[in-house]
Amino acid sequence: MGRALLTVSAHELRTRLRDGTAIVIALIVPVTLATLFGLALGGDDPPLRATIGLVDLDGGEFPASVRREVAGAEELKGSVTLRDLPDGGEARRALDAGEIGAAIVFPAGFSARVGAGEGGDVTVLTSAGSPLAGVVAGAVVDRISAVVDARTLAVRAALLAGVPGDEVKELVERNGAAGPALALTGDPLAGGKVDLAVYYGSGMAALFAFFVVGASFRSLLTERKLGTLDRMRAGPLAAWVPVAGKAVVGFGLAMVSVCATWASGTLIFGSSWGDPLAVLTVLTAHVLAAAAITMLVAARVRTDAQADGVIMVISFVAAFLGGSLVPLHSLPGPLQTAALLTPNGWTATALAELAGSGAGVAAVAGPVAVLLAIALGAGGLAVLGLRKGMLL
């Protein structure tokens, strides 16, 4: 079946290249629009302000040092303020209501457990609408982790050396083996700013991925109209070959499109989208989700003209709600919630995180998992629809 698959893919690619639509939709338009948006609106975000919630159920030295460091850090003055909150539930409510941009939750007994060498977990709550607050909260907790690790190690070493448990804490502190004290080094805001050129560039990439990959599934309907699809299905080849042959080309062209938009943004504006492997992972997951959704459209409509219309509407609605056209944090609260229903919303969130923090793949595992779940869900429904519509 490999040769049949290659034959369908080669024909699809030749057709797309011959009529010029592939070059225009996959390369020229997204790169041009991303560049124009970048030139018109690019540059760093204006100075941002963020409020970070602090839930202190511990009452020990760690929450106290967080208060001290945030208040003392020159870089955070005027930008970041702390707000005390009674518990995690209240922190979540304030976060959802947009009253705070992130929250750090210290559980009861945290400082005591660290002092006893048992380690401890601090919870950070973040919001897509306030990447700056998330970055600062993340930086604070990173420092806490380093201190906790160092102190846990020192305590365990002392215990192993035979020091009685009730004397360990005093011994460790007296000998300066407690590891570094909590201190915010460098500029914790360094990663918090996302160049709007990056934002709009990734938005255009996310939007046009739908059009590029959708064109291949649309052509399945054109083939049904021509009768060539029935000729293929009546021939001695597996039923999935025509669909898969076109899907491969659609996916490949969409990947070329998003990567070209990414590369052009980096070359023209010199702005980084973040860790390349992580960006590529997010873009791949986005293209898979877009492919599954447009395949579902092709499975549900009757003609290629209908597919054009429906794919255009879905692409623009998903782009608008999902922050591909307007930054997510500029949208009203209910629309920010609606963004979570679109692949674009998760893609925009993940790419903003990568561009803002310089983090790796692990930082965007959640959004990538959601994008893959969308791809699986829509793809499964599409396969059922394609069978019913005699396309598969």
Add this chain to the structure above:
Amino acid sequence: MAAMTAALACRGLGKRYGDLVAVDDVGLSITPGQAYGLLGPNGAGKTTTISMLVGLLRPDAGEVLVGGVDLAREPLRAKARIGYVPQEIALYPELTGRENLRFFGRLFGLPRRGLAARVDEVLDLIGLADRADGKLGAYSGGMKRRVNIGAALLHRPQVLILDEPTVGVDPQSRKAILDGLERLVADGMALLYTSHYMEEVERVCDRVAIIDHGRIVADGTRRELVSLVGGADTVELVLDGDVAAAFGKLRAVEGVSEAARTGESSVRLLADGGRYLLPSLITAVEGHATVTAAQVVEPDLEATFLHLTGTTLRD
């Protein structure tokens, strides 16, 4: 036993769409070198039957055997023995005739080495060797139809299934197509043929099934089917006046077994001893219309069709 040797056979084939029964208990058997015609009025279930025979549609009941291979169990092996010629020109207009054939040849698994030679062979067979490199979109209707058939022959099928293969074709191309099909049958290929053109079916097919309301109502050689009409003649009348009223009168004339409107002012009747009935027919329409032309035709397939389905083939 017939199913063991048949190039194409089906038994108890059925398909429903909700409450609508599209095909009900259809069975047929075509041996190698036999041309089998499937006739039926629009909506009778011809296309649904063909779609199930070529594996485009899954039957609700029954089985299809292609050269003894069960289509449902081994679809790829069975389909390798079928050449399907759809009703529409199922080709790419932006490609040349040769490129279209090469594409489908490659898709249907022809070996790389023999592909070009097989494409040339098929182009010869359909009489387009000298026009193979023109864009299909610029071909005449007849040339496109010939490539449409050629694409189904590339993988050397044992049975060729043609759904209205000559629609919109000029007489010269139609003759070339029918000549070519007769040669294929003479060489041992089995043929299943549907057409609105009764004379094509009479010429090409040695066995015919008539399908109506999803069921095969008659199946046999041309002679066997025509004998079903008995001694009835077909009477064609052209009328001037109130044709609808005259049609009602004609149906009521004793000896008329079937009647159908065939045009604005023409009717077709099936009548025992038609030639002797003419004066009664002319008298029956008096006061409503005048008979301006009359023709009495000996029993033929068309008459059988009218007798069995109560309609003309091109209704």
